[in-house]
Amino acid sequence: MEKIGVLTSGGDAPGMNPAVRSVVRTAIYHDLEVVGIKRGYAGLIENDFIEMKRNSVADIIHRGGTKLLTARSEEFKSKSGREKAFKNMQAAGIDGLVVIGGDGSLKGARAINNELDIPTIGIPGTIDNDLACTDYTLGFDTAMNTILDSLNKIRDTATSHERTFVIECMGRDSGYLTLMAGLAGGAEFILIPEIDFTLEEVNKKIVSGFEKGKLHSLILIAEGVEKPFEHLSKYNGSPGMALGEVIREETGLETRVSVLGHLQRGGSPTATDRVIASRMGAKAVELLIDGQRNKMVNYLQHSIGYCEIDDALKDEHKIDMDIYELARILSL
Ligand code: ADP
Numbered sequence: 001m002e003k004i005g006v007l008t009s010g011g012d013a014p015g016m017n018p019a020v021r022s023v024v025r026t027a028i029y030h031d032l033e034v035v036g037i038k039r040g041y042a043g044l045i046e047n048d049f050i051e052m053k054r055n056s057v058a059d060i061i062h063r064g065g066t067k068l069l070t071a072r073s074e075e076f077k078s079k080s081g082r083e084k085a086f087k088n089m090q091a092a093g094i095d096g097l098v099v100i101g102g103d104g105s106l107k108g109a110r111a112i113n114n115e116l117d118i119p120t121i122g123i124p125g126t127i128d129n130d131l132a133c134t135d136y137t138l139g140f141d142t143a144m145n146t147i148l149d150s151l152n153k154i155r156d157t158a159t160s161h162e163r164t165f166v167i168e169c170m171g172r173d174s175g176y177l178t179l180m181a182g183l184a185g186g187a188e189f190i191l192i193p194e195i196d197f198t199l200e201e202v203n204k205k206i207v208s209g210f211e212k213g214k215l216h217s218l219i220l221i222a223e224g225v226e227k228p229f230e231h232l233s234k235y236n237g238s239p240g241m242a243l244g245e246v247i248r249e250e251t252g253l254e255t256r257v258s259v260l261g262h263l264q265r266g267g268s269p270t271a272t273d274r275v276i277a278s279r280m281g282a283k284a285v286e287l288l289i290d291g292q293r294n295k296m297v298n299y300l301q302h303s304i305g306y307c308e309i310d311d312a313l314k315d316e317h318k319i320d321m322d323i324y325e326l327a328r329i330l331s332l
Pocket of ligand 1: 009010011012041071072073074075076077078101102103104105106107108109111126
């Protein structure tokens with residue numbers, strides 16, 4: 001192995017920059033050349049490559065987002081798109097690739113491994129923490145703390161006005177981010193796609209909470225919750241907005257909605273994200289040097305290791321019912 005490529009792909013996540021820095025500097029330490037590919041798989045197809053030196057990754061360890069930029073590429077999902085990417089990588093002399101991204105990006109990495117003669121290693125980078133075979137994906141801790149910060153502020157105003165607040169969090173189909181932020185933030189309700197609930201139950205509990213003397217009701221809802229709203233004619237894809245309207249109509253309580261949206265993706269990575277990103281980046285390069293391919297670096301029980309990309313993509317959700325139950329008990 002003489003020259004490796006590195007790219008960030010799909011949804012950005014805080015921690016991608018420290019991971020890129022670690023890949024570049026570990027590779028240089030092992031006398032490898034490094035090529036940065038801009039805008040993920042789109043850059044592979046468009047030949048948007050830059051030489052990465054020690055200095056190329058200076059001053060990025062504390063920055064959110066990704067210096068290499070990221071994108072989604074429909075063309076890469078086709079065989080002809082991947083062939084273009086392969087030709088560009090061959091021409092640039094890239095003989096190993098590190099892909100930092102979420103499940104879609106890992107599917108792309110698997111396709112490169114299976115179809116093209118370029119060993120590829122994945123690093124899990126998504127605020128959703130929704131991949132199997134790893135306890136952690138880069139960006140999760142920063143995003144959770146961002147939600148927590150917002151929740152603390154909303155709690156102040158909710159208490160002062162004795163209001164009900166619905167806060168919609170990201171996570172795509174997964175409720176993990178919402179659950180953990182809800183436990184850490186002491187939310188009264190945590191509504192996630194993995195756990196069935198009815199709107200009647202929620203309304204009843206809010207009313208009885210105020211009757212018991214609660215000063216506010218903080219409801220965290222994951223963006224992936226759909227089922228309880230499907231029958232509503234006005235449902236426009238935001239479960240938070242829909243829930244706010246239902247509560248207002250059914251209980252008459254003053255209810256406000258905050259959709260946190262892309263706030264949750266930004267911000268300087270936390271210490272946890274920087275440490276794990278640094279360790280994962282180094283591990284990815286070591287795996288390439290060892291001749292591995294089709295692997296994803298993982299983090300299990302505080303150790304950095306690796307698994308098959310195939311296994312990481314298995315549909316295993318991470319919701320721990322004990323944690324859900326604990327959050328419910330603590331919000332009594
Ligand atoms: P994330 O990596 O955050 O989950 P996406 O799901 O949007 O983000 O995936 C990022 C990119 O990965 C896509 O735009 C596409 O280029 C590539 N990709 C996704 N699925 C596949 C697939 N099945 N085969 C090849 N490439 C894929």
